[in-house]
Amino acid sequence: MWLLILCLAVIGPCVVARCPPDVLVMYRMVLHTEWSEENFPKQYPEWRPPAQWSVVLGRSHNSSGVLWKLGKIASDSVKMFVETGKAEMLIREGADQKRGILTEFFAPPITKGVGSTETKFFVDASHSKVSMICRIVPSPDWFIGVDSFDLCRDGRWMDAVTLNLGPLDGGTDSGYTFTSPKWATEPRSNIVPIRSRTPDHPAGSFFYPELDRLPRIAKARFFKTKEFFVSKKIYSKNSLMVNSDAPFTTRASIVSPLNELKKYVAQQKGKLRKEKKSIRPEVGAFRSKVTSTTKSKARSSLIHHQNRPKPCRVSEWSEWGRCSNTCGFGEQVRNRKVTHYSLRGGRPCPALQESKWCRSNETCRNETVLFFRWQ
Template sequence: MALPSFTFLLAAVLLQVCQGAVGSTCDPHVLTVYKVLVQTFWSRDVFPKQYPEWRPPAQWSKVVGRSHDPSFHLFHVGEVASDGLKQFAELSQTDILDAQSQGEGGVFDEFIAPPVTQGVGETQAQFFVDGNHTKVSMMSRVVPSPDWFIGVDSLELCVEGNWIDSVVLEVDPMDAGTDNGFTFTSPNWPTVPKKPVTRITSQSPDHPANSFYYPDRDQHPPLATFHIVKVKEYQLRHTFSGSFNQAPSKKYTTDDRHDGGNSGVLQDFEVSNSILETSSVVTTPEAPEKKGDQAIMNDIVDKFKKFRKNRRGRKMGRRRSRAPRDCRLSEWSEWSSCSKTCGIGEQIRTRTVVRHSRRGGRPCPSLQETQWCGSSKDCDHKYFDW
């Protein structure tokens, strides 16, 4: 896709972003919510040529979007359209695109915005990204048209380790390359074989029948804009695990939420009975020289200390003769069901300690893992009303 005009943020930085020159280093444990506001300016005053007013009048399909990693493309200029793009650009249908579930093929979140039922209007949606899925792509079909649409291809939202706060993209119409029609209401005339996706400008395609052909203009006024704004960030729950080298020992997890939720602490103690070392005092016949009571007590104390020292030495010797014992864990459980039926939630899996570590062996690692799950595609818009 040829680079759109940028009316917010530094153009040089965003040029690097769209070309993939700026690497993504955002924290994968941070879930970020963005809002996209799509504003359309398709009016008879701005685009008078062959402006459609009935059967059907000028309007826009729903906006179809995906947040994703670099391996995914909803569309890409210079590449032949997928079957899913062909179906959407010609018929506004998304059956093929929807067949790829969230979480597959590099897709993180699927989202839609309602259609705009006239040429001039606006619509909006919200979507999620994380540090492993920092790009967003979206598109809306020009209705009526042979196979034309507007869209954003793989916009990078993470720049130098930070999420972009706001950006506005001005877009031109795109040709999916699957239909040969030149006008808004031209009959279906399939392109065989399909041609690569191209950008429609005021002078290209340079055919007088083309509905967007305006040879007296250097470029089109904006047909639409995509205004993308960061709304909120969430921190994925952190999991901590204590060491099991000492007795009594304790393992615990802390539920640390940035949304103000209650923090819960799970404690599981391994109780070890302490052993009190005692010694019997044996009375013996008195020595020829009778000792005072204090001298006798001092002798008993000295003998007890010596006895305890010798016993401790024997125990330490036995410990040193045995090899360290590493912690051993069970297999991971299955992932739990998603915590949210609408939007992005969390899934948890756990494991248990089969054998604690001893004598300096490898301590037990984390007993719990958490990952993102779910999608905002089918949510009611009130879900995002903070």
């Protein structure tokens, strides 16, 4: 806040470097949990149920699509999730927030205290923040999570980042132990970190007064996997064949056919200039110098040319098809057919399908885009 005031006072309105608006970025999130009896021996749950983790729920969003907030009161949907692990209210809440959320993602639960789970999601310049929540099982209302972490820094998308996570108290239940009976907190308290000496109660399952801080219980790692660009065609890295598995265009896989065509034309022009220099203007003199050996070589070359495998020929492109999704991101496809191909070999056929990114202009009833939802 003070930095913003100083900026306004000295240089006027501050310009915040944002990531490019025409890029859609895919991230992979990997959650590693480290809740072991060795690290947390006190009251470590071994049965009914043993130490484990709930399903992971997250979203990419802007400032209006916040999932939960440290130091704030938990919503009814967050209360239900941290106490029971049920995500139905959170899902409905996300659907109601419309433009505040770009994608809502899920990852499978971890059935042991130590393990990992992962999923993928999308961000863009207007929805560059990521939030995540995962319940500690068993517990009164304890969880781990990520609170509105911005993956866009200084106008660039982060390649990779690791966030250390500690246990959090949802502020909706007053139990001190993993298996304590339900005891609602009225009124609700703020969401706060659980520390080695906070809450200050000897019965607390995370109460380790001899430690300055609790061992790390989990970490969330985010990896940028792909960047997709608007209105670009999709090609594989090694050829002009279309990558039909990917719904968008990646920066590393875009190859320009126009550049290849320019190179080919330049090569043909060079060959033509060389051939012109070798041609004699006097046709009669040229014919008189042709020997029988030369005629024989020319005839052999002509036969070889006629028998050479013909390259693959294809038809013209069809019209672009309709956008595959009537709400949110989708894909448009166009095709062409092989009209001739030599079975004796020859050059491989070019791409028979092209895809490009699209987004429907129709008004969506629910603009939250779900990706990689785990059932």
